[in-house]
Amino acid sequence: xxxxxxxxxxxxxxxxxxxxxxxxxxxxxxxxxxxxxxxxxxxxxxxxxxxxxxxxxxxxxxxxxxxxxxxxxxxxxxxxxxxxxxxxxxxxxxxxxxxxxxxxxxxxxxxxxxxxxxxxxxxxxxxxxxxxxxxxxxxxxxxxxxxxxxxxxxxxxxxxxxxxxxxxxxxxxxxxxxxxxxxxxxxxxxxxxxxxxxxxxxxxxxxxxxxxxxxxxxxxxxxxxxxxxxxxxxxxxxxxxxxxxxxxxxxxxxxxxxxxxxxxxxxxxxxxxxxxxxxxxxxxxxxxxxxxxxxxxxxxxxxxxxxxxxxxxxxxxxxxxxxxxxxxxxxxxxxxxxxxxx
Numbered sequence: 001x002x003x004x005x006x007x008x009x010x011x012x013x014x015x016x017x018x019x020x021x022x023x024x025x026x027x028x029x030x031x032x033x034x035x036x037x038x039x040x041x042x043x044x045x046x047x048x049x050x051x052x053x054x055x056x057x058x059x060x061x062x063x064x065x066x067x068x069x070x071x072x073x074x075x076x077x078x079x080x081x082x083x084x085x086x087x088x089x090x091x092x093x094x095x096x097x098x099x100x101x102x103x104x105x106x107x108x109x110x111x112x113x114x115x116x117x118x119x120x121x122x123x124x125x126x127x128x129x130x131x132x133x134x135x136x137x138x139x140x141x142x143x144x145x146x147x148x149x150x151x152x153x154x155x156x157x158x159x160x161x162x163x164x165x166x167x168x169x170x171x172x173x174x175x176x177x178x179x180x181x182x183x184x185x186x187x188x189x190x191x192x193x194x195x196x197x198x199x200x201x202x203x204x205x206x207x208x209x210x211x212x213x214x215x216x217x218x219x220x221x222x223x224x225x226x227x228x229x230x231x232x233x234x235x236x237x238x239x240x241x242x243x244x245x246x247x248x249x250x251x252x253x254x255x256x257x258x259x260x261x262x263x264x265x266x267x268x269x270x271x272x273x274x275x276x277x278x279x280x281x282x283x284x285x286x287x288x289x290x291x292x293x294x295x296x297x298x299x300x301x302x303x304x305x306x307x308x309x310x311x312x313x314x315x316x317x318x319x320x321x322x323x324x325x326x327x328x329x330x331x332x333x334x335x336x337x338x339x340x341x342x
Contacts, residue, residue: 055149061242
């Protein structure tokens with residue numbers, strides 16, 4: 001049941017407490033209690049290299065994967081041999097196995113692992129400790145965990161949580177009464193800093209909450225890449241991500257004319273018939289199909305033909321803030337910010 005909830009978030013997760021939320025509160029309390037007990041009793045593996053965890057507190061999309069890619073880019077630019085460890089959500093392989101984009105597909109390793117492997121070596125492993133050990137054995141000098149904030153089995157040198165500034169923490173309740181994976185205050189307190197995506201110059205309620213709990217906030221935005229090309233274009237958009245409406249809203253802000261917007265459950269493995277129907281509907285409306293990078297990774301090559309992709313990237317409002325947070329962990333001696341490639 002909980003897996004289905006995280007693929008398609010119920011509308012009441014965004015609203016203040018109501019009768020459904022109140023009825024589910026005992027289950028949310030139990031869920032949080034189990035998580036606390038697991039964290040208290042589970043042994044924790046300490047890797048011989050820095051481990052940076054990019055996690056979140058809510059079920060659904062927050063921008064965690066783009067943040068992971070941005071952090072890997074920052075490290076690679078400084079010659080850090082960074083590897084990513086992911087559970088490969090939606091894939092069938094248990095691992096640990098290094099993702100090979102030429103032979104693996106989304107049903108095997110999941111869509112997010114394929115995206116990550118395009119930027120840095122990525123290991124899929126249901127057992128994150130085994131994945132970290134495999135990465136170290138392959139020469140990693142730093143590990144980035146894609147998700148895993150709630151996993152006590154592996155120690156984190158630095159734990160960041162990613163929050164969507166617009167969605168925030170929903171109704172502030174724990175699954176299934178709300179979108180939270182654990183108690184809000186406890187989760188923020190366990191992190192080292194909070195990345196707030198979509199934050200502009202004005203401080204948001206999310207930032208105020210994090211600051212009140214004593215955690216630093218790093219602001220950023222998800223910026224479309226070459227989005228200006230879509231202005232005035234007639235498009236039929238489809239997306240199976242945590243919050244597809246954000247993708248559709250971005251297209252509209254770019255000036256695209258959406259003839260339709262089709263939302264699918266997160267991590268949807270599309271059938272050929274679904275894509276064929278979308279193509280016919282787009283053709284009937286004189287439009288082109290467009291989707292996200294995460295969605296296109298789930299399509300076999302023969303179904304991708306003619307489908308536009310809108311890429312996004314993280315832009316830090318204060319690039320120095322992320323450097324000040326990460327550099328002391330990766331370069332503890334205070335060197336020039338570069339390490340040998342071998």
